[in-house]
Amino acid sequence: MTLLHIDSARKRFGAAIALHDVSLQLQEGEILCLLGPSGSGKTTLLRLVAGLERLDSGSMRLGDTVVDAADGSFLQPEQRQLGMVFQDYALWPHLSALDNVALPLHRLGREPSRARAHAMLADVGLADLADRHPHALSGGQQQRVALARALAVRPRLLLCDEPLSNLDAGLREELRDLIGRVVREHGISALYITHDHREALALADRVGVMAQGRLLQLSAPRDLLRQPATAFVARFTGALGAWPVTLRAGRLHAPWGVVAASPIQAEQPEGEYTLYLRASALHLPHAHLNVDTPCWSAQARVLGHLAVGEHAELRIDLFGVPLRLPLPDALPGALHSAAGSTITLRIAAAQALLYPATTTTEELAG
């Protein structure tokens, strides 16, 4: 059942258009991540859902209730039964962690609200720190309190505005898993904003990629990785590139030579294209590949090695694009000493991502 229905949402701030006719639906129990760079409109969309901004045109429904529409219908934020986790935590600084969680529950009465707040804090692993004020909590702990506060009100929809962006890498992963677990345990739907594609792909049932106020693609994480709708989506979800190629007579004229296009690529009209590759499509010479996998060979120049903790990476230059590929521990010694030399990479042809050669603006507008 659809919980959130957004239809042609448009929002403008002065001369700048923050949202261009965005439409999407969020199902009950679903976690939907909106992914995009700064200024893509994702936070504006979230604030519109929260009721902190109003639509210029289009409409928005929560369940059967129209919460915002161009005809003037508008439900105040405090009446929408939402929970929200803010990027800057937004904990009330003069209240303890327990009181922060209990305050929105005040209608239940003092004891029941505190009991539920305690339970929520225990759920996020902060039962022992309930009496602490925000200043006495670390960033990660503050965000756990914010999550507990948002979930304690048993919201119809949980909104998360880049909740992990102020935290360090290790903590981000831990808290991301916690949010996913707790939200699914409570059976709550969530709209989650982030600019980190790894976070979105790990957490979401579906991911929407936004840029310049437009929703470019909305699909399951796997589909997003396999078939990014545009070159921007490919780039933003971690694809490497770009290499200019020409498709002619079923063959690709790439910087590393003329190679056979895969059947799907060959179906596209002949012309100029831009090619992107995921790291998983690039294989070092020693890698074992299925003999049936069609591969292209490409000469890459070795730039050096990089130790990343216990592992090592090989830095190479593939026709003007610097790449870093993980080196397995049992690597032939020849590769280790090859700074400045060349190696032959194998590229899984079917995983290559082709997009018509356009400027960035054309690409986003399209």
Add this chain to the structure above:
Amino acid sequence: MTTRNPELCWQPEPALVSMRAPGGTRAAGGRGALRIGLLLATVAFAALWAYPLLGFLFTAFLPHVLQGDLRPTLAPLRHAFHGYALHALWNSLWVALTVGVLSLPFGLWLAWLRERTDLRGRGWIEAGAWLLLIFPDFFLASGWMLLAAPIGPLAAWPMALHAAQRLLGPVGIILTLTLKVVPYVFLVAQGSLRHSSAALQEAARVHGLSRLWRLRLGLSALLPALSAGFAMAYAESLRNFAVVATLGASSGFTMGTYAIDQAVNGMPLNFPLAAATSWLLLALVLPALVLQSRVGRRASQHQTLGAKHRPAARVRLQASHQLLHAALLLALAAFALALPTFAALGVAWPKAGWAQIAASLPPLLAAIRYSLQLALVAASLTVCIALPIAWLIARPGRVGRMLDVTLLAMMALPLIVLAAAYLQAYNQPYAPLYGGSVLLGMAYVALAIPATSRVLLGPVAQLHRSLADAARVHGLTRTQTLRHVHLPLLAGPLFYAWLLAVLSIAFELPASELLYPAGHPPLAVALLQYAGGFQLHQQARLQVLGMAVLLAFALLARWAYLRLTPMAWRQLGTP
């Protein structure tokens, strides 16, 4: 073609670079300089504060301590708990509490208009608050006196004159003090509103809190700022001397600071009673200090980690509300600043003719010239001492913390107490400085250093240590670092701190009143003498002339600074 700005370019000075003497000699030289510096600092601290203040305050228990007689007594304290002194202290307490309470809604209203509404021209609120802050309090009080004078501008309207005469007494004192302390409340409330993230209120809305609950939440978040504002307003009212010396003296209404003045400025001189009254006044100020310190700690704890700040959305005022608030603001500005000024102008206006006015000018100009001369010297010395103090406070460590606490205590000290302490301490056979300009200059420096250090503390603290480290690592000597890094960055703050010190010293009253050399009354004292002698025309003329001269001086000094300093300094250093 590119041109090089000589102020921004530097060449290593060969002579200085090559002076890398053996480490031992340099270290020994540094230690020697440090010892001399510490000795000078100790002597300055003892002469400016420790000796006069401790000597004076101990007089409450050891009345003849400065004469070497250590027989203790509690008689002065018992005396202070009776009659005139106790009555004055009681008046101080209730007036300060009233002023503290009254200033809160005004300050909060102004801060709300400035930070949370789209009121047109709201930037003027800040300008007005600063203007009110630097406007001398005895000018305000003197303006009210002239307004209520039988020869004042209201002379033709008996009803209005009668109403204005109500200002000569506790009503006027409370009103004037409230107007003077409202900027403090405004500034702390403004800081709190400005630094509270919009997300806090948004979180309250999204999580379903009603308007009433949100208001409660907002007010409790503002509570530290309001408490600090109240504490400052209360303490400032207790410390004030000028308003009670003008409006109170003319109506027989006394307060603690005036009682101290009377004990050491009347006959018979009674320093032990003044000291005992000072102790009691300090005891009244102390709770405000404690409150402010606790609130400050709590407020700093409210700063949460890693928060991205987004200011709250402004309330859109309807046209009628815009008009109403603007009218109220204009009325407030007229009442606080324009009315006293116009009252002085009205009385000073040459009914008697220009010839008479010209004849009356020499003593007025002499008072202004004397105040300005002393202010220039004392302010320059003040900045020279305040800068290293600010630098020491900005550095982490025990010395900085101790200095910080000491300076805060000095700022809370009623100026009349320090002035009385100087009067006693330097009127001894072994320290016969009383009656000369040197002593008055010393008092000015001692009074101005705490505030000037505070003004310089922010800019000095912002000078990241790595700036100097980078300069040294890249080959600049200490002198070059000072000239090319520190001086350009601090030039603006130093100039404005100096200008502020000049103006505050030129308008200073308590020390001037007790320590001025015979025959050379400074501006504030001359004004008070004219008021006391009912020479209202002279009083008004001095007020108008003093304001005009000092305003012209401030503008001239600013013009000279902007004209004479390199462009790069102004861009970097001007606040």
